[in-house]
Amino acid sequence: MPLITLLTDFGTADGYVGEMKGVIYAMLPQAQIVDIAHDVAPRDVDGARLAIARYWRRFPLGTIHLVVVDPGVGTSRAALAVKSDGRFLVGPDNGVLSPALLRSDVRVVELPTPPQASATFHGRDVFAPAAARLAGGSPLEALGRTYDAPVLRRTPEAKRLADGTVSGEVITVDRFGNLITNLVAPRGGSVVLGERVVPIVRSYGDGTSGDVVAVIGSSGLLEIAVRDGSAGGTLGAARGTPVLLRPAPPNA
Amino acid sequence: MPLITLLTDFGTADGYVGEMKGVIYAMLPQAQIVDIAHDVAPRDVDGARLAIARYWRRFPLGTIHLVVVDPGVGTSRAALAVKSDGRFLVGPDNGVLSPALLRSDVRVVELPTPPQASATFHGRDVFAPAAARLAGGSPLEALGRTYDAPVLRRTPEAKRLADGTVSGEVITVDRFGNLITNLVAPRGGSVVLGERVVPIVRSYGDGTSGDVVAVIGSSGLLEIAVRDGSAGGTLGAARGTPVLLRPAPPNA
Amino acid sequence: MPLITLLTDFGTADGYVGEMKGVIYAMLPQAQIVDIAHDVAPRDVDGARLAIARYWRRFPLGTIHLVVVDPGVGTSRAALAVKSDGRFLVGPDNGVLSPALLRSDVRVVELPTPPQASATFHGRDVFAPAAARLAGGSPLEALGRTYDAPVLRRTPEAKRLADGTVSGEVITVDRFGNLITNLVAPRGGSVVLGERVVPIVRSYGDGTSGDVVAVIGSSGLLEIAVRDGSAGGTLGAARGTPVLLRPAPPNA
Secondary structure: OEEEEEOOOOOOOOOHHHHHHHHHHHOOOOEEEEEEEEOOOOOOHHHOOOOOOHHHOOOOOOEEEEEEOOOOOOOOEEEEEEEOOOOOEEOOOOOOOOOOOOOOOEEEEEEEOOOOOOOOOOOHHHHHHHHHHHHHOOHHOOOOEOOOOOOOOOOOOOOOOOOOOEEEEEEOOOOOOOOOEEOOOOOOEEEEEEOOEEOEEEOOOOOOOOOOOEEEOOOOEEEEEOOOOOHHHHHHHOOOOOOEEEOOOOOO | OOOOEEEOOOOOOHHHHHHHHHHHHHHOOEEEEHHHHHOOOOOOHHHHHHHHHHHHHHHHOEEEEEEEEEOOOOOOOOEEEEEEOOOEEEEOOOOOOOOHHHHOOOOOOOOOOOOOOOOOOOHHHHHHHHHHHHOOOOOHHHOOOEEOOOOOOOOOOOEEEEOEEEEEEEEOOOOOOEEEEEEEEEOOOOOEEOEEEOOOOOOOOOOOOOEEEEEOOOOEEEEEEOOOOOOOHHHHOOOEEEEEOOOOOOOO | OOOOEEEOOOOOOHHHHHHHHHHHHOOOOOOOEEEEEEOOOOOOOOHHHHHHHHHHHHHEEEEEEEEEOOOOOOOOOOOOEEEEOOOOEEOOOOOOHHHHHHHOOOOOEOOOOOOOOOOOOOOHHHHHHHHHHOOOOOOOOOOEEEEOOOOOOOOOOOEEEOOOOOOOEEEEOOOOOEEEEEOOOOOOEEEEEEEEEEEEEEOOOOOOOOOOEEEEEOOEEEEEEEEEOOOHHHHHOOOEEEEEEOOOOOOO
């Protein structure tokens, strides 16, 4: 039985996630559901997209990733099921599934909305049933018609300027307050955030308490951290804050 | 093996939920535990009751719903196991199980408190063992003596006034700040919150950012939402805030 | 298949826990993963240690407890796998595993760091793979070399003063704001917090709303609680706040 993973921005206290799980188990009593997260910030499609990028291909082939961060529920946005790199994804057509959609081997179908579906809870009435059907062995194409132009959202790319400086930005701030940037694993040079030059070290625990440091994070992206603290809080930085990578001087 | 679902107000960081899970797995290594929520507001019996109303009948027949929102632990309040509509529920006698207790086919027993039970943690020492026994196949009546008059809590009902206005209230505010009311699926008319007349639309994504709208929620109750925002925060509304439904004028 | 429990301070929204789960399922598709908590306060090694003390021995023999609260990731701190009292634990050598390390029958090995491991995410690259190998049947000694002197952290002990007073302190504050102390189940006397003498009662629900009470908690330690409220908030107490237990007067 393939795994069904579950990512939402619903929190859990209201019982919405409970309803979705109940729908899946009622359709497929042997289902194996894996909670990824329900504490995505409300309506944070980009935050969810970045999380999915981290985990979706770590799971075994055949896994179904159910994703409901869906501020457009009940509007004309499509509901999708996707097969990509041997895994399935189910969720709204708002770009949240982009990490899987941007691969070359992707297939996408549009899920029909049953007439009795609530206009406010497709997680329960459209997406969870589709995930259960896939886990039960339905082929992707049995779930809906081919869908050609899904919405794609991309992480903004850093730009190389004429003087060799790479101009990037903070793309997300994690629970520790670490600033994850779009600067890919630099081999040297200096990191600049506002007026501050930040040394590149090996790990968060280097330096002394309160030091501002840059590290190469676990996805290969440069992060700015404060030892024993929160870089987001201390430096007043947030998604979109510019971060520069200045080349090392020639004879350094 | 039937599922055991778990709803508490314990959070998870303190390890209380871990203890409960350990007790269940130690008694029944093949148990299938499903987390519903642990982020119910501390002691929020009514919030938990509304969540249970959403999910308890979505799960397969035979499921055991373990519920520990129990501010009266260690006092004279009874500990209950319930069978209703083919599912089991285990939890304190404080009204939190009312969605199942209010059905006609309900059976209720009182769980004895073992002498060695902690007076502060019946979740671990009374309720989790009862859930494990039910999951292992014990009949309800093997767990305790029939209990006749469980505490019932009901959602306040909206009232129809002489002029046709329906006078309701906010019964809970969800994670998105949506105000869930006790007004059942109106077919028209206008929704009034304080000085504000709120249009009824189809889904949260209708209108433009910041608009205050009313929608028919996924349980059939009227909700008031702010597009891309929190109605609870923006409108200063909370559980108990009055909401009126005014009839449409005759020729409208 | 033994259970793998998972305790981290990662939150879940960023996808780090999702990555760890994916790594485990990819190595061992039949794995049974049990979430304990991901909402441990960032870098709170002592809070995690106290939670582990609660749950680790409640689980069946053979369970693998995976613990990643690891502010020193990527520094020279060792990565450990432990066998103690029939269970396994995997986590950093920062004292968080002390409840298992302080037993007499403990065996400890140091996990090697693979060259391709990220310096910032040993949860994914070192600890999760070790847990999966143990769950798959690898003996402890196959995972690394014996490690002799793991870091131990202990809860501070209460001290008996010349006049018979026992001088203790708050060791943690739980989600309800209850102050958990290091005073072991007193048989009488009076509890003193600051200027306040606190009566010892049986359970949180004794007294009237707002009362400050002391109870014997579910681990046998004295707790100070506010009925229907938060003792931490109301009394301005936190980890380390002194709490005294004064002996009952001779003829009382």
